[in-house]
Amino acid sequence: MAAAAARAEELGFNSISISDHIVCPTGPERDGVTPVWYDFFVLSTYIAVHTSRIRLVGCLVLPYRRLLPMAKQIASLDVVSDGRFTLVACVGWLKQEFEMLGVPYEQRGDITDEFLTAMKVLWTSPDPTFRGRYCQFHDIVFEPKCLQTPHVPIWIGGSGSRALKRVVEMGDGWMPMGDDPPPSLADTISSIREMAAGQGRDAANLDFRYTLGIGEAESALRSISHNIGVDEPTSAKMPTPTSVEEVARTIIEFEEAGFTELCLSFAWSSPSEYLERIEWFMSEVKPLVPGGA
Secondary structure, eight states, X not given: OHHHHHHHHHHTOOEEEEOOOSOOOOGGGGTTOOSOOOOHHHHHHHHHHTOSSSEEEEEEEGGGSOHHHHHHHHHHHHHHTTSOEEEEEEOOOOHHHHHHHTOOGGGHHHHHHHHHHHHHHHXXXXXXXXXXSSOEEOSOOOOOOOSSSSSSOEEEEOOSHHHHHHHHHHXXXXXXXXXXXXXXXXXXXXXXXXXXHHTTOOGGGOEEEEEEEESSTTHHHHHHHHHHTOOOOOOOOSOOOOSHHHHHHHHHHHHHHTOXXXXXXXXXXXXXXXXXXXXXXXXXXXXXXXXXX
8 A cells, every 4th residue: 555655655646545444244245345444644654755746535434432532543654744634524325334434323423513613713813712512621732733724624525414414514524425426526626616695605715536447446345355264245336447548538527517526446367466556547547638637
């Protein structure tokens, strides 16, 4: 992963996504989820010290963790990465994981909203005080603050009406999940911009990021599952353009829909193949995208 991150930086990629699970259930509930997950903050820091320019876009499930340690880790990561961290605030979806962590699944949206509000207080106030249902603090010194000001960019992960409301009220961007086609997503982006403008926000400053699967999306899952002796996942959910022309055309469609950044999830079965895929993208696909990628 460090070699891939360093090479992606050399090739000119803008950012790297780091996703988040703490435990993975067995059986059909884990369908489509890789079984091996490094600790989010350990891995993010490891990638940060092996790179110097590329941004770290962290898709973090906020309700999984206690507020104060998590806010401290995010601010510290922003400092040690020299201000290269973007938080994608996610509510989570894997019910069995919430159960194993002792977190009420039905309250994950409320927890996320409160944690976002409280973290902004911790990151910006010289005398942070907050009293909510899920966290309270007062008479504390909270340092370091984020290196970026007023704090790390906060993109909202997920889809649905509540996620969109969260984008408008608390987010700097949106990163949806799912397989919706670009025209449908374009309508949603337009609605977000209109709602943000209606609340006096500068909608032009919002970022929109989508994860695009390229190739056979779950070849890596099969390879990892085979190596550790667990059942293979059975279904793929991401769109899977494969040829140079298909990938370039899809990128253009997402740009026309209003997205400002794409996360490319390449099919791979070995680290060397992954490196080949990112080289392939920059040498063969990027030249076909008007204005670069």
